[in-house]
Amino acid sequence: xxxxxxxxxxxxxxxxxxxxxxxxxxxxxxxxxxxxxxxxxxxxxxxxxxxxxxxxxxxxxxxxxxxxxxxxxxxxxxxxxxxxxxxxxxxxxxxxxxxxxxxxxxxxxxxxxxxxxxxxxxxxxxxxxxxxxxxxxxxxxxxxxxxxxxxxxxxxxxxxxxxxxxxxxxxxxxxxxxxxxxxxxxxxxxxxxxxxxxxxxxxxxxxxxxxxxxxxxxxxxxxxxxxxxxxxxxxxxxxxxxxxxxxxxxxxxxxxxxxxxxxxxxxxxxxxxxxxxxxxx
Amino acid sequence: xxxxxxxxxxxxxxxxxxxxxxxxxxxxxxxxxxxxxxxxxxxxxxxxxxxxxxxxxxxxxxxxxxxxxxxxxxxxxxxxxxxxxxxxxxxxxxxxxxxxxxxxxxxxxxxxxxxxxxxxxxxxxxxxxxxxxxxxxxxxxxxxxxxxxxxxxxxxxxxxxxxxxxxxxxxxxxxxxxxxxxxxxxxxxxxxxxxxxxxxxxxxxxxxxxxxxxxxxxxxxxxxxxxxxxxxxxxxxxxxxxxxxxxxxxxxxxxxxxxxxxxxxxxxxxxxxxxxxxxxxxxxxxxxxxxxxxxxxxxxxxxxxxxxxxxxxxxxxxxxxxxxxxxxxxxxxxxxxxxxxxxxxxxxxxxxxxxxxxxxxxxxxxxxxxxx
Numbered sequence: 250x251x252x253x254x255x256x257x258x259x260x261x262x263x264x265x266x267x268x269x270x271x272x273x274x275x276x277x278x279x280x281x282x283x284x285x286x287x288x289x290x291x292x293x294x295x296x297x298x299x300x301x302x303x304x305x306x307x308x309x310x311x312x313x314x315x316x317x318x319x320x321x322x323x324x325x326x327x328x329x330x331x332x333x334x335x336x337x338x339x340x341x342x343x344x345x346x347x348x349x350x351x352x353x354x355x356x357x358x359x360x361x362x363x364x365x366x367x368x369x370x371x372x373x374x375x376x377x378x379x380x381x382x383x384x385x386x387x388x389x390x391x392x393x394x395x396x397x398x399x400x401x402x403x404x405x406x407x408x409x410x411x412x413x414x415x416x417x418x419x420x421x422x423x424x425x426x427x428x429x430x431x432x433x434x435x436x437x438x439x440x441x442x443x444x445x446x447x448x449x450x451x452x453x454x455x456x457x458x459x460x461x462x463x464x465x466x467x468x469x470x471x472x473x474x475x476x477x478x479x480x481x482x483x484x485x486x487x488x489x490x491x492x493x494x495x496x497x498x499x500x501x502x503x504x505x506x507x508x509x510x511x512x513x514x515x516x517x518x519x520x521x522x523x524x525x526x527x528x529x530x
Numbered sequence: 531x532x533x534x535x536x537x538x539x540x541x542x543x544x545x546x547x548x549x550x551x552x553x554x555x556x557x558x559x560x561x562x563x564x565x566x567x568x569x570x571x572x573x574x575x576x577x578x579x580x581x582x583x584x585x586x587x588x589x590x591x592x593x594x595x596x597x598x599x600x601x602x603x604x605x606x607x608x609x610x611x612x613x614x615x616x617x618x619x620x621x622x623x624x625x626x627x628x629x630x631x632x633x634x635x636x637x638x639x640x641x642x643x644x645x646x647x648x649x650x651x652x653x654x655x656x657x658x659x660x661x662x663x664x665x666x667x668x669x670x671x672x673x674x675x676x677x678x679x680x681x682x683x684x685x686x687x688x689x690x691x692x693x694x695x696x697x698x699x700x701x702x703x704x705x706x707x708x709x710x711x712x713x714x715x716x717x718x719x720x721x722x723x724x725x726x727x728x729x730x731x732x733x734x735x736x737x738x739x740x741x742x743x744x745x746x747x748x749x750x751x752x753x754x755x756x757x758x759x760x761x762x763x764x765x766x767x768x769x770x771x772x773x774x775x776x777x778x779x780x781x782x783x784x785x786x787x788x789x790x791x792x793x794x795x796x797x798x799x800x801x802x803x804x805x806x807x808x809x810x811x812x813x814x815x816x817x818x819x820x821x822x823x824x825x826x827x828x829x830x831x832x833x834x835x836x837x838x839x840x841x842x843x844x845x846x847x848x849x850x851x852x853x854x855x856x857x858x859x860x861x862x863x864x865x866x867x868x869x870x871x872x873x874x875x876x877x878x879x880x881x882x883x884x885x886x887x888x889x890x891x892x893x894x895x896x897x898x899x900x901x902x
Contacts, residue, residue: 352869364559371562378597379590385625386589399867418559418588449621450589451614 260323262287262421262453263308268317270303277303279477281317287420290447290454291482292464295474296495301457304474305423308455309343310334322421339367342414343423347430348406350398356409357394360384363416380416386449387412388442404435408442415450422452428460440466461500461508537585539565541572549577553584557591565591569598578608587615592622655881662859663851666789669781679779684787692753692788693795697802699752700745704736704803707744708810711735716819725819729829732811737838738897741804743890746849749796750882754857757788758878761861762871770862780862789854796850797843804842837902845893849886856882 263285270278277300285291295301306312308319310326319326321337328334350359360380364371371379384394387408398406407427414422427443428436444467447454458464464471464485472482475495481488489500499505539555551572557565581587581595592615599609611619673679715731761784764770770780808830815821821829860878864870 352867368559368562371559372566375562375566375590375594379593382589382593382622382626386621399865399870415589418590445621449617451618 259287261285261320262322263455264318264320265304265308266318268304268307268319269315270300270307270312271315276477278307278314278317281474281478283472283479283482285453285455286470287453288447288451289469290443290456290467292468292471293455293457293474294459294464294471294499296499299474300477301474302425305425305455305457309341309423310337339417340419341421341423342411342417342419344407344410344414344425344427346425347403348398348410350406350409350413352398355395355397356384356389356401356412357381359398359409360413360416363413367417380412383412383415384409386415386446388438404431404439407431407439411442411446415446418450420451420453422447422454424454424456424458426457426459428458428463433462436460436462437466443467461505465508539568539584539591541568543573548573549575551576551579553579553581553595555584556586557581557584557595558586558588559590562590562594565594569594572598576602576604578610579604580610581615582610582612584612584615587611587618589618589622592619593626596623596626658863659855659859662855665781666785666855669779670786670789673782673786679782681783681787684783685790688788688791689795691756692749692791693799696749696752696795696799700748700799700803701806703748704741704744704806705810705813707740708732708736708807709814710810711740711807712811712814713818716814726821726825726829728811728815728819728821729826730833733808733830733834734838736804736807736811737834737842739842739890739894741807742800742842742845742849743886744807745796745799745803745846746853746886746890747883749792749799749850750853750886751879753792754853754860754878754882755875757854757857758861758864758875759871761858762864762874765862765864766866766868766871785854785858785862788858789851792850792854793847796853797846800843800846804839841897841902845890848889848893852885852889853882856885 261284263283265281265283268278268281268283269276277298281304283304293301293304303312307314308321308326313327322340324333324337326337350356351362354362357377357380360383361376364376364379368376381391381394385391389405389408389412393401393405393409398409401409411424411427424443428439431439440463443454443456446452447467456463456468468485470482471485471488472479473488473491473493473496474480475493480493481491481496488496537555539553539557539561542552542554544550544552555561579595579599584591595609596606596619598604599606606623712728712732715728716725719725719727719731761770764784770784773780773783812823812826815826816823856878860874860881864874
């Protein structure tokens with residue numbers, strides 16, 4: 250089952266072919282294909298245990314797949330060559346579920362970690378200023394810089410995680426359930442942040458989520474993981490109409506209807522689909 | 531997307547428009563130093579910047595350009611960017627208005643301040659321990675009035691964990707230390723032909739001091755850390771808060787069973803420690819010093835007084851209280867993170883061992899003055 254990509258589209262940023270992941274007898278992915286196009290926000294959905302996180306970990310090279318090909322920015326993600334792997338790590342930013350900030354470092358130091366690692370020659374003052382810039386881009390106040398992760402709320406920790414993920418200006422951003430555990434206002438603000446950053450920095454965003462609001466608000470395309478494969482990869486209007494038990498349950502359950510109406514209500518207020526030009530090829 | 535060799539950032543000036551800087555190349559993180567140099571060597575009189583010839587631009591490039599424009603007092607409108615860079619520039623211009631200096635003092639004052647904080651922190655820690663002692667004692671009294679609050683199962687469980695399970699370790703370590711003391715003593719005493727005094731040395735050392743001290747130190751490492759980690763993990767998962775909301779008192783439920791268990795088991799373990807320390811001496815005497823066991827025991831009978839045993843054992847409940855209270859208190863002071871659990875566990879072991887040795891020293895002086 251091919252991920253729905255038109256032939257005239259640009260070279261994909263992430264390209265997964267025939268991915269197989271197994272844990273013992275349990276097969277999580279069986280011949281999974283996926284293309285992520287430059288400049289889009291792709292939302293990955295699927296039931297618990299459908300292998301969303303495993304897919305992300307495989308793409309990031311945190312897990313070695315049992316079979317299949319993965320290319321990130323044209324680089325083979327399964328390579329054993331450290332230099333090749335660093336090339337991918339340098340060009341991807343990842344936000345883990347709870348931010349995964351280093352708890353013994355302040356927010357500012359957290360953001361500076363990748364800068365120190367990859368750009369040792371950067372003058373201290375400039376590195377500090379760049380960290381401040383990223384923290385504020387992520388929507389945190391300047392005084393958050395000197396705080397420890399434990400002194401921040403869940404939403405702020407996620408923003409700090411985004412700031413660290415963006416430290417190296419990566420073209421590719423991975424988000425694992427960015428709005429999980431946030432209140433609706435915080436979640437909406439976070440959606441807005443992702444959309445703004447994506448437009449300002451020209452990011453490609455790979456977003457795992459359960460949050461229907463996020464899907465409706467900011468995702469250009471939705472990839473549905475079910476039956477060990479990507480059963481659909483298309484704009485949300487198309488995916489909704491898909492005749493598959495899980496999709497029906499997901500998009501037409503009571504919570505989905507609420508999200509849809511909310512989306513229709515907000516259409517006039519939040520002009521977030523400015524990038525539709527780019528995505529609807 | 532492995533890029534071809536990156537053209538480094540450059541600044542050109544046109545003779546016809548000397549005040550206008552034309553930028554080209556890659557203004558990105560990789561070239562931070564070169565960007566800085568280029569901007570420094572830029573001509574003094576600049577009226578406008580044309581950045582539309584830049585190949586690649588990232589947030590660092592924008593930041594450095596904006597700062598440069600600020601320093602040279604070039605209006606934001608006089609800096610031209612390529613169309614597809616505008617969004618990035620606007621986003622960064624929005625948030626780059628202020629530039630606070632890094633606030634971190636490395637000087638003497640900071641060191642003094644840290645020392646001051648450490649002193650007050652320790653004092654507060656000590657007060658907290660005293661307060662906690664009071665709380666536990668008053669709740670023990672309340673428990674005496676309302677026996678239904680007592681948790682026999684938890685207490686017995688902890689007695690097994692802190693007491694029974696520690697017997698092999700305590701026995702082995704004390705046996706070995708007893709043997710070592712006997713050897714050391716014999717080496718000196720042999721010169722005076724007084725090898726037999728090894729019996730007194732080992733007996734007095736173990737009955738008065740080593741039995742209880744070694745046991746307390748082993749338990750401070752083994753049990754105080756376990757108490758802190760157990761309670762700390764519960765605090766960090768909000769289990770303790772859940773208990774409070776259910777009307778259960780964490781002191782009744784978590785602290786008192788542990789304190790009672792240790793209060794009962796530490797004296798018993800001390801007895802085990804004494805026995806095995808003496809056995810260590812006896813073994814060395816029999817195999818290394820030609821003192822047959824019968825003679826060793828007879829000598830002990832003749833010279834030892836019961837008061838040495840009581841002096842040692844009397845200290846055990848105090849040490850038990852110190853270890854249990856510190857272990858539980860540190861656990862209850864855990865805040866949220868896993869790192870905090872680790873820090874508190876370390877701190878509880880360090881405090882418990884230090885306090886046990888300090889108390890032991892004071893006790894030794896006191897017993898000497900009193901003449902027991």
